[in-house]
Amino acid sequence: MDALEALGTRASAVRLVEPAPSEALLTAALRAAARAPDHGMLRPWRFLLVRGAARNRLGEVLAESLARREPGAAPEALEKEAKKPLRAPLIVVVAAKVQPDHPKIPEVEQVISAGSAAQNLMLAFHAEGFGCMWRTGSPAYDPAVKRAFGIEAHDHIIGLIYVGTPVALTLERNRPDHTQFVEDWTEPATAG
Numbered sequence: 001m002d003a004l005e006a007l008g009t010r011a012s013a014v015r016l017v018e019p020a021p022s023e024a025l026l027t028a029a030l031r032a033a034a035r036a037p038d039h040g041m042l043r044p045w046r047f048l049l050v051r052g053a054a055r056n057r058l059g060e061v062l063a064e065s066l067a068r069r070e071p072g073a074a075p076e077a078l079e080k081e082a083k084k085p086l087r088a089p090l091i092v093v094v095a096a097k098v099q100p101d102h103p104k105i106p107e108v109e110q111v112i113s114a115g116s117a118a119q120n121l122m123l124a125f126h127a128e129g130f131g132c133m134w135r136t137g138s139p140a141y142d143p144a145v146k147r148a149f150g151i152e153a154h155d156h157i158i159g160l161i162y163v164g165t166p167v168a169l170t171l172e173r174n175r176p177d178h179t180q181f182v183e184d185w186t187e188p189a190t191a192g
């Protein structure tokens, strides 16, 4: 698939199964992620790879977060939360490791850079036939979850990117017509 086809066909894949991308593809996708635009060369990205049994550990982290947010949560709800990482063979937790008081580069630009890295990662997998789903939810904003991932409270978990082989048809939502977001200030060419 060429680049424009990959860009023009990317869609979330909700149901993902084994196999995960190969090590070679994972490496290529992470390399693509680390090519994200990056004002000031701050490299404000971190990628935590969660695979195999480590997904259970991630599930525990998510369930503990739910129990803190909702102390009365039913055991079934906690169990459901704990099983969420089993929805894909690979989860890449993407964090923006920011310098909030950087003298030149505003924090929002650092977060955008991490978002661009996440998108590069997803597009690389999609171009090679794998599916992805970008998720966050309340745990992403929980300081204790950040601690569990080894990042600071002021950093941002910008996505849990679920990756695997897509089974169901990708969610083909109504795609907007791009022209509704575009304004064109091109001056008409002047004759002569």
Ligand SMILES: Cc1cc2nc3c(=O)[nH]c(=O)nc-3n(C[C@H](O)[C@H](O)[C@H](O)COP(=O)(O)O)c2cc1C
Pocket (backbone or CB within 6 Å): 010, 011, 012, 013, 133, 134, 135, 136, 137, 158, 159, 171, 173
């Ligand atoms: C930062 C971010 C966080 C998201 N978090 C969730 C989420 O927690 N749950 C969810 O169902 N979709 C989430 N989404 C949206 C999906 O990843 C997806 O983009 C959306 O369903 C639209 O489908 P599409 O990717 O096929 O266009 C998130 C998207 C972004 C950019």
